[in-house]
Amino acid sequence: MKTLGELIRPGFIREIGLAPSTGGRRPVMYSIPRIGMHDLSNNILFKVETHELILEDNADCLRELTNLIKAFISDSGIGISKILGVGIGMPGFIDVVKGVNYSYLHIEGNSLVSYVGNELNLPVYIDNDSSLIALAELRFGAARHTKNSMVLNMSWGVGLGMVLDDKIFRGHNGFAGEFSHIPLFANGKLCSCGKQGCLETEASLTVIIEKAIQGIADGKLTKLKGLSIIHLDQSIETFLAAVNHGDKFATELLSSAAYTIGRGVAILIHILNPEVIIISGRGSLAGKVLQAPIQHALNEHCIPRLAANTIIRVSELGMNAQLLGAAALVMENFALDENPEPGNRTEPAYLN
Template identity: 50%
Template sequence: MELKTRIVKSAELKNSIIKRLYFDKALSCADLSEVLEKSVPSVSKAISELIEEGFVMEQGYAPSSGGRRPLMYCLQPSAMYIVTVAMDQLSTRIQMLDLHNNPIAETVMTELKLFNNPKALPLLIEYINDYIDASGVARNKIVGIGIGMPGFIDSAKGFNYTYLDSAGQSLTELIAEKTGAPVYIANDSSLIAIAEQKFGIAKNHRDVMVINLGWGIGLGMIVNGELYRGNSGFAGEFSHIPLFDDGALCTCGKRGCLEAEASMLVVAEKAIQGIKDGHISSLKHTDKDPYKVVGNAIMEAANNGDQFAIELLSDAGYKIGKALAILIHIMNPESIVLSGRGAIVGKLLLAPIQQALTKYCIPRLVSSTELLISALGFNAELIGTAVLVMENFDKDNKNQSITTKQLSMEKTSKN
């Protein structure tokens, strides 16, 4: 009894040290004491236990700042692993990362249609299990499985109200049961946002708006330093604000939405029409090509200097800029990041977006917001899911040190 409570208490501090080291890579005992608001002796004791248990290791001495050089600690990368899953409408990527965010194997990409596919959920579980088995990593070494997916998602309860019907049961509970590891889910745009804020171009910015330029246009919001999803998880429905009087008809049923005017899908449509109308361009088109292929071709052509492709993207950029003007007025963010697939043409979008901002924004507002282009790109979502797992690390292991957890799991699996 006494032993148990002792472990519970010290586990809290130890888990928060692990979490902190995941995000900050390397810290000294004094650093940790300051950021965690615990005394140096407490932290010191916890660290030496963590080293003994194999979770933390010494990394060497940092340069002196005028006194004794601090001994830096970092996570033992192979102590635990994070399974990251990034889904879109058509395909799913799976990847396992160590505690330094380094992949331990090739990313596996599989076709998996979400829309109207009752088999999607069992298949997803199968793919994840296969991946873990193939990796050779023991289940009790997995911190958690993070899954990013499109749709309206309640992260706390673990539901996706758009895809992956789980017959009323919590998706996270269900998948956790079948895989033997804790599961966390979140919306893809949200994950890209936290990836950019924790490990990307907007690192440590308190207030960031991240635009997910995929086939649609998503928005992930970091507000007061944390992800904002709104009262019912619908915040950031950026692409359906009434932006143009009597514009194109949108899939949402309204007119003049940003998505109906400037998404990659619409750009592809316009390109096809343009080619038919005889526009000069390096783009070729056969009716059989799906929009996805056309979209990629446009981005590539634009990057290679094709005038028609650049025109199309500029037009979209200007419209996105008008919408961003609204966002800036309301949120006054430190930065706006162009991320997701479309980030590869980010440089081409920059000029028309800036032009729109100048036209539609109060000057002092534009000048207090930076416009940035993601460097994470296509990897953002995978990194975001890893962050999702580690963000929940201290909460979910509150009553149990990860050490005792691993021990108890080994025992039960031997039974």
């Protein structure tokens, strides 16, 4: 019989570069999975690994990914019997009950969760990356001690994790929170979802990088260079660093996108009356720059009586949010398995 103190919870995060939302060019799609392992006191037990996986025309992608996790566990030197489970966070349309991601990593005749679980001989849980970020904020970050909060996952798209009445709200099938695809614009721009004029066609970090590349080509005065939509991950890092070093062009691009996001946040406030809006995900690395334009949009588009009750916070979890969320997902399912009756539910030990 394992005691809680012996249990280890690995968190496993996938981040996937998406095709540009404006159509036309189609980059090689790749993923940058990050793999980490946490104990019940939230210590990182083994170095976080990142890898690059080619998704396009790669039928073996899920197998390669599973092998990476196997190798990670093996290298950690921690026995499989001490591992509580594997949490997977990834973008896409995910049915958390069936353990299926309808957008990525299909596997014939099997669910992603069953396949990985059978290969690793461990329980596996999957959730949308934005919901996991919200879970991390709820348990460890800026949403702690709040009951109703909206967590923006500023990344390749503009994800949303919702905490309603102290719980992650996933909707009927887990598809809730597709904030990125609110049809806000009549701009005729094709979105990655196939529709036109969605929020992310103007405000995602992908689009910001595209605009920066165009601006550089047009001779804008900036220190930014070496941006590429193919190597989106590195480009976002370069761009956010430029913002934090005060590059005027980069700051203006990000501020403009943040104002657009603020228009979407105004809709959230009108419908859901949250206590706090949290800027999380990769964009939180330049969160202070995002904060003011979002507030400006709320001043212009939100009914003052409603907006007055909602504050904007910047996450302090940074790039750790998704891994923490994946680890928390394992713990929450463990707590459910151990205490299935509502009356028997206890808070996981790591929350105390």
